[in-house]
Amino acid sequence: MPADQTRHEPKREPGGRSFSEENVALRIAWEMRRRGWSQERMAQELTNAGCPTHQSAISKIVNPRPDGSRRAISVDEAIALARVFGIALEELPLPMDDAQGRDLHDLSRTVxxxxxxxxxxxxxxxxxxxxxxxxxxxxxxxxxxxxxxxxxxxxxxxxxxxxxxxxxxxxxxxxxxxxxxxxxxxxxxxxxxxxxxxAHQSRRRHSVVADLVRLRDLFATKIPGSPVRVVPDLIYHATELLVRAGIQEAAIGVIDAYDRGTAHPTDPVVEAIERRLRQISDRPPQDRWDELESLAARIALHWRGHEPRRSPEELAAELGVSIEDYQEARRFGGMTREIGAR
Known part of the structure; x- marks a missing residue:
């Protein structure tokens, strides 16, 4: 026989069993445990899959004899097992660590x-x-x-x-x-x-200014300019912003009207948003965070989402702040939190 056609025997345990067959037996026992199947149920599942099997055959596969040997598994049985377990045939003889890892990964994908x-x-x-x-x-x-x-x-x-x-x-x-x-x-x-x-550390504090600015754009521009039928989707996507910013009370009338397919004035919601921005802008800052948040609110109120096409130096000078503070507050006011409401 040519060297490149040499037949390689599967690796065997001391008792003479193929490691892959042992893995199949362990896999069957594990699949039965996680499904809560009895040997009778396992035999019935194989029978339903086109491979008539008796409970005693399952017992001889999963329970080794005193010498460590088990009943051999036929090709037809292996194909039926893969079908019943919903896995590829080549996965059946893999070590149990691989099987459990894949199972956990599949669960994580489901979640x-x-x-x-x-x-x-x-x-x-x-x-x-x-x-x-x-x-x-x-x-x-x-x-x-x-x-x-x-x-x-x-x-x-x-x-x-x-x-x-x-x-x-x-x-x-x-x-x-x-x-x-x-x-x-x-x-x-x-x-x-x-x-x-x-990273929890970076999310312990969150500026509500970014939420308020996005909500103002929604209620001042997007909702009035959108067909009535698409507004509920716009609102549902902004639900967490409404809750975080505490504006849901003001928005209830608008939400209910558009859910009924009726347009509703959004001006009261925009006014409530701007009141919140003014409160943030006017409150005495306690630290650097408050200072930046206050300036971000001032910027949002001053330009109302339409910043003039002038240099940042000119815009900062118009507000009477340094260019460094202006640029940092602009970044600060653009932060959004991509997690659930608190």
Whole structure:
């Protein structure tokens, strides 16, 4: 036989078993455990996959004899096993470390995929709670809700506790905290290749000016210039900004109107945004962060999103600040936080 056609025997254990066959047996036992399948169920699954198998055959494969040997696995059985487990045939004899690693990676991809699909539901959750809290601030709404619950045979004390829960600030923070953590993890994972956790230190403080500027552009320009049917999507994508900036109360009327397919004036929301910017601009700074945030708010109010085409030196001079502070505040006012609401 020519040298290049020499047959290479598979590596064997001391007992004479092929390592790959041993791996297949271990893989079958592991797949059964993680699925909660009995030997009877495993045999039935193989039978359903076109390879009639008895429970005793599964027992002889997964339970070694006293000498360490196991029942051999046929090619037909290997093909059926790969089909039942939903894996490629070549993966079946791989070491268990590879199998568990791939399984965990598949789970992480599922979490990432489902998390991305949950983004819209997250927005609906935030807005629904914001609407509920907004409406329950009115006594007539609370009375109507209490009356409805009593008609449904709900104890009055229980109804009162439910309303208190929906309005409680702590319950809101606790409910959004879980989404906050989930969003951070999913954004850190990205497409599954980058599993580096997010840097918490750089995200402990966040300037709300950037959120307010983006919201002002949304309510002052994009919504009035967009067809009614597309506005709900614009708002849902800005839900976290509304919550972080505390503008959801002012926006409830606009949100409800566009959900009904009716245009609604956005001027009150823009006015509420500019009031927040003025508050930030006028407050006495406590540190460098506050100083930059205050200047960023001044810039946002002064140019209203339409900075003149002049040199940064001229623009800084118009506000009476140094060019260094002006440029740093401009960068500061452009920061956005890509994690869930707090």
């Amino acid at each position: 990432t995929h489902e998390g991305r699909n949950a983004t819209e539901q997250y927005a609906h959750f935030l807005l629904a709670w914001a609407r509920l809290r907004h409406r329950l601030t009115h006594q007539d709404s609370r009375t109507a809700y209490e009356g409805f619950l009593v008609q449904r045979k709900v104890d009055p004390d229980t109804a009162e506790q439910a309303i208190a829960f929906w309005r409680d600030a702590d319950s809101w923070r606790e409910a959004t905290a879980a989404y906050d953590v989930l969003h951070r993890i999913l954004r850190a994972m990205g497409d599954g290749r980058d599993l580096t956790p997010p």
